[in-house]
Structure formats: C-alpha cells, structure tokens
Amino acid sequence: MDTRFMRAALGQARKGLGRTSPNPAVGAVVVKDGEIIARGYHRKAGLPHAEVAALNKLGGRADGHTLYVTLEPCNHYGRTPPCTEAILKSGLKRVVIGMKDPNPDVAGGGCEFLKKNGVSVTTGVLETECRRLNEAFLKFVTLRRPFVSVKSALTLDGWTATGTGHSKWITNDRSRQFVHGLRDKSDAVMMGVGTVLADDPLFTTRLKRGRGRDPLRIVVDTHLKTPRDARILHHDSPADTIIVVGPGVTLEDQKWYNGNGVSTLICPIKAGRIDLTALMGILGDMSVTSLLVEGGASIVGSLIRDKLVDKFDIFKAPKILGGDDGVPMASGQGPKTMDRSLMLKDLRIRRFGEDILIEGYPDYK
16 A cells, blocks of 8 residues: 555656756655545745645645655755654654655654654655655765766667768657657756767757756867857757866857857866866766766767766667668777676666667666
C-alpha cells in the first residue's frame, strides 16, 4: 500500500522537474481511508513545498490522515517556514518518506522532530526511485557541482554525423521530442563551439505538448570563434546565453557579445582548452544543478577523460553509414586495451519507435 501512494507522490514530483532549481523536485499526497484526498508538488524555489501545497488544499487540516512525501520534510527556516511545523499543526498521524534529505547539514532533522512530537514516521519507501528523480540535486547539495548528462545520437556503426558533418536527422521525431524534454528539465545545456559552427543550433525547447522551458545555453569557445550571426545569439528566448572563453580573449573582443545580450565567462585553460573541471566549479557557484551536454566529439571526449560525466543518454538508430570517415561520439586519446574501457552501470533501455535509448551511469575506476 505504501509503495502505491509513494508512486503517486513521485508522479507529483515529476511535474516540478526543471522548475525548482536549486531546490529538489518533491511531491506529496495525503491519504484518508486508503484514498488520496489531496496532492501537491513544489513548483518553484520560494513557493510552498510539496507537503504544504497538499495540506493547503485541505485548509491546513488533515487530522488522523497519512502524508506520503518523496523527500524528508524540512525542519529549518529558509525562503519558506519549516514543513514540519505545518505537518504538526495539520494533525497528521503518520508521515511516509521516500528518502531522507541528502544535505549533510540537515539530514534526519525533519524525521527526528516529527518522531519526538508523536508523529509516526516511515522512511525508505521507493528510495531508489526517489533518489534517481533528484540525482542532480543529490550531487549538487553534497559536492556543489552540476550533474552532467551527455546526450548522443549514433548510427548502428557508431557515427554521430557523416564525413561532411551532416547529421539531420539520425533519430526519429519521437526521440528528438524526448531530448526536448531533457532540455526542459535541465538548468543548462552545453555545447562546444564546433557544434555551433557545424550545425548553427538553437538549443531551445520545442515540445509538441505543453509549453517548454528553455535552459541556459553555454557555449565552450576558448578563442571566441562563435559567429556574430549564430542563431543561438539572436533568437527570441527568455533564457540567457553564456560563451565560456579563455583568459587570452581580450575585453575588446568580448565587447560586441556583451553589448548584444550575451554574457562571456572567462575560465582557466588546460592544455590549450577550457579547463572543464574548473568550469564545473564555476557553474556550481552559479547554482547550476543539472547540465545537459549536447556537444560534439571533442567536448564529449574531454568530459569522459576528465571523469566529469555522471550519466549518458545514448540513442541508437537503425541506420548504417558504412564508411570510415564519419564523426565519432568522442574524440581524443582513448584507452589502449578494451579492459580499460569505460563501463556503464544501472542501465535502462527504452524504445522510441525503431530507435533505442540506452541510459547508463559511468563506472569510473
């Protein structure tokens, strides 16, 4: 019974993905006599948390009922009052929690407070699902670094584009809509300048159902080669665009971009390229919790070698180029022997028509 209602709370939490940063996405349901009587989710940082949103639908009273919530209720003052106070005032007799708060400064505080005040508390219900839902928040709150997801689309023989650089389209429309959904849920999307030069992309979110949210666009461009007429600089979007440049780019070179609504960010370089490890620290300081990388072979290869990728979303389409001159998923120096290849774990395989999506987490050794 508990798993059934926690799944309902997870469904509520998913509605907030991409909207709550830097807060987690949290969902809650209130149950009376085996029936859900109220639902709520955290919509945006600064707005009521999921527990309070659900209780507000009952006028703040839930005497003798049970609350299911995907994350441990907060027990501290932030931009909103503690949820534990609202729970006590409501008269709830039991609280079922998916996972404890991962924040080392507050973990367990909400549970202990509720127990001391006579509320029955159960934890760890569908914990794996709850943790996966907030995998970006988990990393950010403990390491202050964004959760990095790499998305790639490949032919069956492993190419992301033809030898001429042509790549539209490897995957079908359903797969591409899924990618727009990934953008919708991410704080930022990042690419290298090579992708800008080759594809002139927009990197906006274009969902067929519902209104999408454009993520922050980040272009890694050591020497500031992004064309001034690139579409990513000129289309109408509420989202900002940042070009990450090396310290050798002068203020005069940056002036035009800064005067046309584009921010430039100077980052240290390593081996003649942007130091991606340093960049992750900077993005963490900017409260970027989730970063979707849709870059080309160079940036993906660098991220893999620097062990910065947290998750891969790799599409395979039933197409074969058949040559040896295509564009690979990752470039640069790879391992010399197969036993040193990067293995993926916790795999999830999905179908989008004839396309296959492989989701997995790198097992760095």
